Amino acid sequence: MNITTNEKIIAATKLWLERAVIGLNLCPFAKAVHVKNQISYVVSSATTHEDLLKDLMQALEMLAETPAVSVDTTLLVHPYVLTDFIDYNDFLDVVDAALEDMDLENVLQVASFHPQYQFAGTQPDDIENYTNRSPYPMLHLLREASIVQAVSAFPEAGKIFDKNIETLRCLGHTGWNDLGLAKVSPLLEN
Numbered sequence: 001m002n003i004t005t006n007e008k009i010i011a012a013t014k015l016w017l018e019r020a021v022i023g024l025n026l027c028p029f030a031k032a033v034h035v036k037n038q039i040s041y042v043v044s045s046a047t048t049h050e051d052l053l054k055d056l057m058q059a060l061e062m063l064a065e066t067p068a069v070s071v072d073t074t075l076l077v078h079p080y081v082l083t084d085f086i087d088y089n090d091f092l093d094v095v096d097a098a099l100e101d102m103d104l105e106n107v108l109q110v111a112s113f114h115p116q117y118q119f120a121g122t123q124p125d126d127i128e129n130y131t132n133r134s135p136y137p138m139l140h141l142l143r144e145a146s147i148v149q150a151v152s153a154f155p156e157a158g159k160i161f162d163k164n165i166e167t168l169r170c171l172g173h174t175g176w177n178d179l180g181l182a183k184v185s186p187l188l189e190n
Contacts, residue, residue, distance in 0.1 A: 006043040009077055012135040013041060017075075019179045024171070026131055026164050029150040038072035047080045049091060056139060057098055060108055063141050074141040082137050085116035095139060109147070111140040130176055131164045 017039075022031045033039050042059050046052035059076045082088040095110050113134035118124055151157040168176070 009043050009079055009136060010041045013075060013077055013138070016135050016181055019181060020130075020176075023179070024164075024167055026160075026167070028154055028160065029147075033072045036072075038068070038070070040071045040074040042074060042076045044076060044078040045080065046078055049081065049094070052078050052081050052091070053094060053098060056095065057102065059139075059141055060098065060102060060104055063143070064102075064104055064108060068143055068146060072143060072146050076139045076141060077136045078138065079136040082114075085114050085118060088112070088114050088116075088137050106144055109142050109144060111142060113138045113140060125173075127168045127171070127173060127176070128165045130168050131161075135181065 017030065017034060021027050022034060040059075040063070042055070044052055044055040046055050055078070056076060059074050063071060063074050082091055089112075092110075092112055099105050099108060099110065113132050114137045115133055115135065116124070117132040117134075118126075118129050119132075122129055
């Protein structure tokens with residue numbers, strides 16, 4: 001079976017979502033939209049910041065205009081640009097400006113995931129960074145209304161971050177590697 005590069009990227013992203021995000025319960029809200037097929041997977045072919053910004057704005061517009069029952073959230077995967085985490089992190093200011101320019105603040109928000117994700121004050125290999133490590137660089141587009149609804153149904157939402165850190169510390173690098181995700185993310189291996 002010959003599958004396209006985009007299909008491989010989406011398959012790796014879904015595997016990460018199922019095994020790490022949902023499997024480890026890093027996001028207690030992800031399972032419902034996954035099971036209902038309300039996640040849009042968009043692979044950007046952008047190789048420049050400018051082209052990624054265009055793809056981002058198109059994805060934001062599409063999500064804002066699509067009923068949540070059809071598409072509640074979008075994963076914009078961009079494997080060819082912003083592969084360096086520092087560049088990616090700097091681009092998040094551009095993302096915030098795009099939301100503002102499009103009058104989508106308080107309507108949509110963007111969460112960040114990257115294969116080299118690193119929280120401030122941590123070392124690159126610290127296990128807590130893996131809460132936001134994905135197979136490819138990606139921007140997760142979310143509806144504010146869906147977040148408010150999910151958080152209201154989950155009384156301890158403020159503790160998710162700390163719980164995730166504890167989950168990963170207990171899991172450790174060996175446990176993370178046992179998820180079988182390390183082999184799915186080499187950038188565009190044929």
